[in-house]
Amino acid sequence: MFTSKSLLFVLSAFLATTYAAPSSLNARKADVSATIEVCTDANFGGSCVTIPVVSDQCIDFTGGLxxxxxxxxxxxxxDGFVCFFFEEFDCADSGSSSGDEVTLQGGTFPDFEAIQGIFGSPSFNDLASSLSCSPE
Structure with a gap:
């Protein structure tokens, strides 16, 4: 059976694990990345998808997207993030009116009809082909 020494060892190991769990849980929470949500219809209707934010990585709307x-x-x-939506693939900043883009800082944007592209598109609705996000 168990000796008092072995029982004390098992109990010590249990308590160490129990008290260590919250800090490891907090560490895992810190590793969870932010996400953005985009939808195919205004007011968050249609098909919606949550996309993880990977700082400064271009995401093309190809394949599964x-x-x-x-x-x-x-x-x-x-909040705390800025996302750039591009009319072209590869997050191409054409620098001219041939391609458009829009910059959105943390917030809720229910209707891209009301968002004007930086090169003058009267609306950025149904234009995005890629995006890139980063912390502000």
């Missing part, structure tokens, strides 16, 4: 290409009409950007 192809249904979003030239279809985004609303978005939620977390």
């Amino acid at each position: 192809a249904f979003l290409n030239e279809a985004i009409s609303s978005a939620v950007i977390p």
Whole structure:
């Protein structure tokens, strides 16, 4: 059976694990990245998807995200982040009126009809083909 020494060892190990759990849980919470939500219809209707924010990484709306290409009409950007939506793939900043883009800082954007592109598009609704986000 158990000796008092072995029982004390098992109890000590249990208590160490129990008290260590909250700090490891907090560490895992800190590793969880922010996400943005984009939807194909205004007011967060249609098909919506949550996309993890990977700082300064370009996300093209191809492959599994192809249904979003030239279809985004609303978005939620977390506070403390800025996202750039591009009319072109590869987050191409054309620097001219041939391609447009829009910059959105943390907030809720229920209707891209009301968002004007920086090169003068009267609306950025159904134009985005790629995006890139980063902390402000």
